[in-house]
Amino acid sequence: MKIFISADIEGVAGVVLPVQGEPGNVEYEHARRLMTEEVNAAIEGAFAGGAVEVLVNDSHGPMTNLVPDLLDPRAELIRGNIKPGGMFAGLDDTYSGAMCLGYHAAAAEHGVLAHTTSSNAFSAIRLNGMAASEAMFYGAYAGAMGVPVILLSGDDVTERSCGGLFPGAEFVRVKVAFGQRAARALSPHTARTRIREGAERAVRAAGTIKPYRIAEPCDVVFDLTSVTLADVCATIPSSIRYAPTTVGFKAENILDAIRWMRVCSMLSAHIR
Numbered sequence: 029m030k031i032f033i034s035a036d037i038e039g040v041a042g043v044v045l046p047v048q049g050e051p052g053n054v055e056y057e058h059a060r061r062l063m064t065e066e067v068n069a070a071i072e073g074a075f076a077g078g079a080v081e082v083l084v085n086d087s088h089g090p091m092t093n094l095v096p097d098l099l100d101p102r103a104e105l106i107r108g109n110i111k112p113g114g115m116f117a118g119l120d121d122t123y124s125g126a127m128c129l130g131y132h133a134a135a136a137e138h139g140v141l142a143h144t145t146s147s148n149a150f151s152a153i154r155l156n157g158m159a160a161s162e163a164m165f166y167g168a169y170a171g172a173m174g175v176p177v178i179l180l181s182g183d184d185v186t187e188r189s190c191g192g193l194f195p196g197a198e199f200v201r202v203k204v205a206f207g208q209r210a211a212r213a214l215s216p217h218t219a220r221t222r223i224r225e226g227a228e229r230a231v232r233a234a235g236t237i238k239p240y241r242i243a244e245p246c247d248v249v250f251d252l253t254s255v256t257l258a259d260v261c262a263t264i265p266s267s268i269r270y271a272p273t274t275v276g277f278k279a280e281n282i283l284d285a286i287r288w289m290r291v292c293s294m295l296s297a298h299i300r
């Protein structure tokens with residue numbers, strides 16, 4: 029049985045500040061180690077549950093956060109950005125389950141470091157009319173391949189908004205949000221224990237969990253953070269301008285919806 033792990037940083041126990049996800053400071057150097065150890069706990073649980081192969085995709089920012097020589101050597105690691113499939117790069121239909129570790133609530137939700145793909149670009153995103161988180165986008169991407177999300181970890185807001193999308197999946201709540209930049213958290217040690225135990229149960233149950241599927245073609249609508257950015261996104265052929273700060277696309281499938289999201293996100297880096 030092959031298991032896929034997508035690892036983000038905002039939902040890791042002990043992480044509450046943007047600077048903890050930004051390379052070039054001591055807070056980040058500490059946070060990336062906390063992230064790596066939560067991933068190690070999931071790898072350990074996955075093998076204990078019957079996995080024979082575990083692939084980890086670094087899914088935050090530059091996607092070079094996990095410390096390679098601290099990672100459980102039984103797993104292989106995908107590092108770097110930009111890559112096809114983004115946060116779920118490397119996944120294919122030969123996997124029995126996917127895990128979303130260190131995930132966070134969607135843009136406009138009241139969770140720790142809540143955003144969807146880019147807080148610089150998006151104040152909210154809707155996918156087929158539903159408020160969309162990264163877990164929703166990439167869970168649907170996996171679901172289109174027939175792969176179920178079997179475990180997620182993060183804060184209580186993420187659990188409430190994303191947990192229901194994946195019936196039967198384990199959710200490991202490692203912190204309770206007090207706001208965008210504050211939380212009450214488990215100790216890293218306890219968080220890892222619960223992730224290891226949850227991962228083992230999740231892998232044992234993988235065959236019973238249904239993939240999350242959304243209707244395709246799909247509507248993806250972006251509330252941009254400025255009218256200027258919306259003007260730029262609206263220059264893309266086939267875009268639809270719904271409002272001064274709202275632009276959307278009719279996407280053939282979930283992968284194309286993710287591609288549009290990433291295009292608009294990258295364009296935001298060029299707006300001043």
Ligand SMILES: [Zn+2]
Nearest residue numbers: 036037038088
């Ligand atoms: Zn992230």
